[in-house]
Amino acid sequence: MTVREWDPRTAPDSDFQNLLGALNAALAADLPDDPPWRDDHLREYLAETMPSERRVCWVAVDDDGVLTGLVTVLLLGGIGVLEVLVHPRVRRTGVARRLVATAARRVFAEGFSSIGAEVVGGTPAVAFFESLGFEREYVETRSVLRLSTVDWLSLGEMARGIAAGYRVEYFPGGPPDDMLEAYAMAKAELRDSDNGDLDLRPSSYDARRLRESLNVLHRRGMTPHIVLAVHERTGAVAGLTEVVVPVQRPTRADQYDTIVVQDHRGYGIDRAIKARMLFELRSAEPRLTEVQTWNAQSNVPMLKVNAELGFQPDREWCEYGADVGELVHRLENV
Numbered sequence: 001m002t003v004r005e006w007d008p009r010t011a012p013d014s015d016f017q018n019l020l021g022a023l024n025a026a027l028a029a030d031l032p033d034d035p036p037w038r039d040d041h042l043r044e045y046l047a048e049t050m051p052s053e054r055r056v057c058w059v060a061v062d063d064d065g066v067l068t069g070l071v072t073v074l075l076l077g078g079i080g081v082l083e084v085l086v087h088p089r090v091r092r093t094g095v096a097r098r099l100v101a102t103a104a105r106r107v108f109a110e111g112f113s114s115i116g117a118e119v120v121g122g123t124p125a126v127a128f129f130e131s132l133g134f135e136r137e138y139v140e141t142r143s144v145l146r147l148s149t150v151d152w153l154s155l156g157e158m159a160r161g162i163a164a165g166y167r168v169e170y171f172p173g174g175p176p177d178d179m180l181e182a183y184a185m186a187k188a189e190l191r192d193s194d195n196g197d198l199d200l201r202p203s204s205y206d207a208r209r210l211r212e213s214l215n216v217l218h219r220r221g222m223t224p225h226i227v228l229a230v231h232e233r234t235g236a237v238a239g240l241t242e243v244v245v246p247v248q249r250p251t252r253a254d255q256y257d258t259i260v261v262q263d264h265r266g267y268g269i270d271r272a273i274k275a276r277m278l279f280e281l282r283s284a285e286p287r288l289t290e291v292q293t294w295n296a297q298s299n300v301p302m303l304k305v306n307a308e309l310g311f312q313p314d315r316e317w318c319e320y321g322a323d324v325g326e327l328v329h330r331l332e333n334v
Contacts, residue, residue, distance in 0.1 A: 001068070001090075003098050006059040008046035015059070016042050018067035022087040029088045030123040031315075033144075035290075040247045041221025048220045051212045052076065058102050060086070060095045071099035073107055073115075080107035080324070082117040084125070094334070096128060101331035108324045115324045121316030133330055134320035140294040141303070143311035144252075147289055150278065150310055158275035158308070162229065163267035166238060170280045171226040174214040179237070180207035183228065186237035189261050221247035225284065227277045229260075229269045238264035241273045245285050253281065255293035258302065270305050278309070 006015070016039060024036045049055050053076045060069035069086040082103055086096045107115050117134065119125045130136075162168060175183050184207045217224050222244045229239035242256035260269045281288055294317055295302050 001060055001062055001093075001095060001098075003058055003060050003102050006057045006070070008043055008057060011043070015067050019059075019070060019085075022068060022070070023085055025088050026085060030120065030125075033314075035249045035251045037248045038250075042248060045220045045222075045246075045248060046072065048216050049074070050076075050216050051209050056103070056106055058099060060090075060099055062090070069095045069099055071103045073103045075107070075110060075112065078112065079114045079116050079321075080110070080112045082115060084117070091124065097132075097331065097334050100132065101328075101334040104324060104327045104331060108328045112324055114321055115327060116319060116321045119318045119320050121318055126318070129320045132322065133326060134322045136318050137321045138296075138319040140296055140317045140319075141313050142292055142294050142315045142317045143303075143306050144314045145278075145291045145293075145306075145309060145311045147278070147282065147291070152279075155275045155278060155309070158271045159279060160272070161268045162272035165232055166229050166264075166267065166269065167232055168272055168276050169228050169230060170276065171228070172223075172280070172284055173218070174211075174224050175226055175228065177211070179228070180210055182230075182235065182237040183207070183226075183240065184210050186228075186240050186259055186261050187257065189259050190257060217244060223247070223285075224256075225253075225277065225280060227273045227280065229264070229273050231264060237261070238267075239269035239273050241277050243277055243281060243291065245281075245288060250285070250287045252290040252292060253285070253288055255291055258293075270302065271308065274305060274309055 020037060020039050020042060027034050027036060046055070046057065053074055055072055055074050057070065057072045059067050062068050068090045069084075071085075072083045074081040080103070082100065084096055084099055086099070104115060117129060119129050159168070184205055187210070188205045214224055225243045225245070227241050228237050230236070231238045239260040241258040243253050244256055245253045258270065258274060278291070281291070292314070293306060293311060295306065
């Protein structure tokens with residue numbers, strides 16, 4: 001088995017077929033209820049990065065030249081973020097350790113002091129990362145809503161349950177340019193909160209970066225859907241919710257940020273915008289059957305809203321972190 005640096009922009013199509021096979025085999029073993037991925041825009045999904053971010057990739061190749069593992073490291077802010085994929089048939093053979101060791105050395109060489117990874121609870125990845133000295137820093141709950149179980153009549157009442165003085169608007173693909181500044185100001189509410197996470201999935205908080213980020217999502221084959229609550233007197237964005245439908249698995253959507261600005265809380269905005277989003281998704285995405293969302297376990301109000309909408313808790317989703325220098329030293333003989 002060899003490990004080599006890999007560029008998704010120039011890699012042959014056969015690599016992506018091997019990668020897709022490894023990914024779906026890992027999903028079947030670790031997350032059997034998750035939908036399999038398709039090869040649509042898989043190259044772009046790995047090649048395109050958000051503004052100010054860089055991604056470096058390495059693959060593990062067996063003696064027959066078949067790609068059996070992948071590690072990517074996203075270099076952003078002050079941290080390198082790992083994603084590790086290993087085909088189940090070669091697990092426990094040292095492949096994952098070699099991939100992580102290779103990526104950690106690059107992160108260290110780039111001058112970063114911290115390295116992190118998202119780790120799914122109840123999977124072998126937990127024991128693997130803890131064996132390398134990673135520590136659990138933050139835990140979210142992933143919840144899944146199956147659209148076939150939605151009570152659409154009750155949902156309609158939730159969508160209409162917003163106080164007077166606000167209107168709810170839907171923007172497929174992203175809001176227009178004249179609303180980006182107000183949109184960014186609302187998202188800054190999340191930037192100013194300290195919820196203890198490692199920022200492994202950073203958001204965008206200014207209009208220019210927001211537009212660039214939306215463009216990247218489209219290039220990656222991911223369709224954003226945005227619902228905003230607008231304060232009619234001031235024109236301010238009082239609340240927002242974002243859902244992205246990836247072409248790589250079009251039956252399950254990802255909930256991104258849901259934010260209600262502090263001065264506008266208590267007016268039913270959170271329920272109304274999330275309920276409106278589900279109605280819009282039902283019309284705009286006919287292949288969609290599920291929506292998944294992640295929430296901090298301390299975020300009781302949003303967990304309550306999700307439960308009212310019909311989301312069911314599914315898995316713990318954990319952020320693990322380590323000191324890069326210590327990790328490199330621990331893996332120096334790998």
